Amino acid sequence: MGRSTHIALLRTWLESRGHAVLDTGMTRSILAGRGIKEAKTGHTLGRLTMQLFYATDFIDRLENKMLPALRSGFIVLTDRYIYSAMARAEVRGIDSNWVRSIYGMALVPDAIFYLRVNSPQQLVERVLASGKGFDYWESGMDLHLGEDFYDSFIEYQTRMLNVFDRMTTEYGFHVLNASRSVRSVAADLRRAVLKLIDQSFAEDESRTQAASRSEPAATSPRGPDKTRTQEVAER
Amino acid sequence: MIKYGNHRFPGKLFVVEGTDGSGKSTQLTLLYQWLKAEGYPVSFSEWNSSPLVKATTKRAKKRHLFTPATFSLLHATDFADRTERDIIPPLKAGSIVLADRYIYTAFARDVARGCDRDWVRDVYSFAVRPNVAFFFRAPLKVAVDRIVSGRPRLKYYEAGSDMGWSDDPEESFTIFQGKILDEYDRMVDEFGLTKIDATQSIEKQQREMRKLISQHLSRRRFKAH
Numbered sequence: 001m002g003r004s005t006h007i008a009l010l011r012t013w014l015e016s017r018g019h020a021v022l023d024t025g026m027t028r029s030i031l032a033g034r035g036i037k038e039a040k041t042g043h044t045l046g047r048l049t050m051q052l053f054y055a056t057d058f059i060d061r062l063e064n065k066m067l068p069a070l071r072s073g074f075i076v077l078t079d080r081y082i083y084s085a086m087a088r089a090e091v092r093g094i095d096s097n098w099v100r101s102i103y104g105m106a107l108v109p110d111a112i113f114y115l116r117v118n119s120p121q122q123l124v125e126r127v128l129a130s131g132k133g134f135d136y137w138e139s140g141m142d143l144h145l146g147e148d149f150y151d152s153f154i155e156y157q158t159r160m161l162n163v164f165d166r167m168t169t170e171y172g173f174h175v176l177n178a179s180r181s182v183r184s185v186a187a188d189l190r191r192a193v194l195k196l197i198d199q200s201f202a203e204d205e206s207r208t209q210a211a212s213r214s215e216p217a218a219t220s221p222r223g224p225d226k227t228r229t230q231e232v233a234e235r
Numbered sequence: 236m237i238k239y240g241n242h243r244f245p246g247k248l249f250v251v252e253g254t255d256g257s258g259k260s261t262q263l264t265l266l267y268q269w270l271k272a273e274g275y276p277v278s279f280s281e282w283n284s285s286p287l288v289k290a291t292t293k294r295a296k297k298r299h300l301f302t303p304a305t306f307s308l309l310h311a312t313d314f315a316d317r318t319e320r321d322i323i324p325p326l327k328a329g330s331i332v333l334a335d336r337y338i339y340t341a342f343a344r345d346v347a348r349g350c351d352r353d354w355v356r357d358v359y360s361f362a363v364r365p366n367v368a369f370f371f372r373a374p375l376k377v378a379v380d381r382i383v384s385g386r387p388r389l390k391y392y393e394a395g396s397d398m399g400w401s402d403d404p405e406e407s408f409t410i411f412q413g414k415i416l417d418e419y420d421r422m423v424d425e426f427g428l429t430k431i432d433a434t435q436s437i438e439k440q441q442r443e444m445r446k447l448i449s450q451h452l453s454r455r456r457f458k459a460h
Binding site (some may be wrong): 030031032034035038039042044045046047048049051052053055056059060063064098101102104105 | 311358
């Protein structure tokens with residue numbers, strides 16, 4: 001729900017505050033992005049194949065973009081992380097343990113923002129506003145849930161919302177009501193991100209002080225495992 | 236999820252495995268000809284041949300885009316597509332399916348590249364267990380000589396050049412194949428692979444294969460017409 005808008009706003013704001021930002025998102029890997037898009041133009045992409053293709057895309061971005069950026073002290077914003085993939089898998093009846101084990105090497109994000117809408121009807125409004133019509137996969141047409149795209153879309157998105165709601169407690173999503181204006185959602189996002197940054201800098205400060213007390217000549221770079229990934233969950 | 240495991244489909248799945256240069260593809264072709272001549276419906280699935288994934292793999296190999304993990308995952312993607320498309324449907328329909336390389340290839344290669352043994356097995360846990368998995372075992376030197384003498388140049392990932400073991404492709408290839416062979420050897424018991432001595436004559440190996448496979452075939456053949 002306005003994920004890309006919010007990421008763009010957040011990025012500009014963070015950069016204006018002097019933070020380096022990497023933004024990335026599903027299907028944006030150099031390795032598999034194009035292949036996934038091509039595979040999705042046909043309707044022969046099976047559910048297991050789809051999962052693994054997305055996992056390839058994710059791991060490529062993790063290893064080649066996100067981890068190097070985090071190591072160099074960037075803030076990483078990602079438009080969907082592993083949770084959207086896991087939700088899609090679950091709706092398709094795929095064993096969640098299998099999916100979880102595939103993504104075993106993913107980092108736990110510092111925050112997962114879930115832009116939540118109240119009903120699939122609100123998503124329909126967005127589809128109509130986009131002028132592009134219903135997308136085959138976003139409507140879950142591969143699952144044969146309804147007579148047509150509309151029915152299928154409503155059913156599919158209802159199931160997705162249920163899975164996300166369940167994941168909210170399981171993975172500690174920070175829920176933002178996305179039915180509000182862009183301005184107020186963006187303000188909430190900034191506030192939440194600012195809090196994380198302040199915390200993280202406070203930790204850095206105390207670590208640097210501790211380090212300089214014990215080892216004055218230490219010139220080691222920042223810890224490699226400093227994670228500042230934020231997932232903006234799907235819908 | 237549907238975990239296929241030991242399948243109950245009416246068809247049969249036979250796969251061949253082994254290092255490059257072990258002669259497995261030759262043996263599989265001979266087997267195919269025989270089964271055809273005997274009147275069985277046979278279909279064929281080759282490693283790395285999914286129409287959805289092929290272009291991505293090709294481009295990634297050319298541009299050296301892979302890490303061990305993404306190499307593994309993209310090959311798993313290819314394999315998943317073939318499982319969903321070329322392997323399960325014919326097995327359900329009662330066909331014999333022959334596969335040139337199967338999950339054991341991934342287990343051997345990816346672990347040789349440093350992927351976690353359990354992780355790779357988990358990734359492929361959706362695979363159908365073959366009725367027979369042949370492992371053509373040739374000593375390292377024999378296999379390496381067969382490949383190196385037959386090819387003008389070893390390809391980057393084929394030689395394991397991405398791992399930085401050696402700047403010399405031939406030396407890197409030998410190291411890589413050695414690690415792969417070790418993995419195969421430890422899988423013989425783990426997965427009950429049927430080991431065939433690939434230094435024997437082609438005819439002898441083929442006789443061995445046919446004898447074993449006959450035990451899995453019903454006397455009543457499904458004639459095409």
